Amino acid sequence: MNPPFSAPEHYVGLMSGTSLDGIDAVLADFENNTCKLLHSQFIPFDEALRVELLALNSPGPNELERAALAANELSRRYAAAIQALLGKAEIQATKVKAIGCHGQTVRHRPDLGFTIQLANPALLAELTNIVVVADFRSRDIAAGGQGAPLVPAFHAALFSHPEHHRVIVNIGGISNLTSLPPRGSVLGFDCGPGNLLLDAWTALHLGQPYDKDGAWAASGHPIPELLRQLLTEPFFAAPPPKSTGRDLFNLHWLEHFLSPDFAPADVQATLLELTVKGIASAILDHCGEASEVYLCGGGAHNGALVRRLKQALPNVNIAPTDDLGVNADWVEAFAFAWLARQTLNGNAGNLPEVTGAKGARVLGAIYPA
């Protein structure tokens, strides 16, 4: 039955992920419990902020102060992204119920009981005059969970099908999947690296931020012995719940396995295979009955990667989430708009069966307008 009246329920979702490419902002409407993506805006990081955020992923001098300053700078960029988004949408800030602000992950150590997403939500509330919900992951970790991935609850709400077993795969800096069987519980976990090693190797050797369409990787030949070595990383075989980040998968990790004899293009081809293998094995080992795989995140634009994934999974249909009505570039930011609404409504945002938390929890902290 429809409620007696309905009104738009506008939320903003903000995501700046492990790829460190920039800020994704979306305006969503959840009127009548539907999920509609209305507008989107991407703002790339300028080089200085990108370099500083990357540096803050590892221990360094004076990092407390630098982290606080970077959080302030990031929040000013978030506010600018929201201003552009609302301008495009011709919507006043007063019409937005809340901003779901993921922040910038610079450490993710659920094993040590913490995760850090840089942001200054108080400054963001001050600059936008909109309620901000932030720090979504800490409560799940406090409840014994991984604090990630959090998007599976949103994937379940938006993409489940009564008969088809669907898997949603996000290929961002890290790749993560959500398995949505028609019956039975949702499964979700990080699969391993998505684009972040491919990006780092491309930056090192070509001076470009990423390998467009996977063309450089496609020009090389995977090195079987290197791939075998990389796959000995225990994260790949570990059972879910599991999550990871730059704390593990970074250039230092890769360097342990490299030999000066390897041609850079062949290493890139091997890194592409590593991403493919991480995703394909996760699906084959944990989502056996799945017939449909939908891709989102920037990796969905990497033609070479998608081609190899299709070869590795010949028995499933692979398509972008655009085929389910949501542009592959905006799924994560959309999820954080949805998670903010869950929080304001006093509803849980995590799925304990995914993160391993002791129970369902209302996530995040609310900063009034």
Ligand SMILES: Nc1ncnc2c1ncn2[C@@H]1O[C@H](COP(=O)(O)OP(=O)(O)OP(=O)(O)O)[C@@H](O)[C@H]1O
């Ligand atoms: N045309 C393309 N060809 C190859 N790779 C691409 C292309 N477009 C985007 N990408 C990759 O996608 C990345 C950005 O992906 P995305 O925006 O999903 O990352 P993210 O938000 O940081 O992700 P996450 O939080 O899930 O780790 C880029 O760094 C690049 O590696």
Ligand SMILES: CC(=O)N[C@H]1[C@@H]2OC[C@@H](O2)[C@@H](O)[C@@H]1O[C@H](C)C(=O)O
């Ligand atoms: C700690 C952290 O920021 N994790 C991110 C990251 O990027 C992809 C993958 O690793 C996923 O676990 C998560 O993001 C998405 C939005 C999530 O929580 O579902």
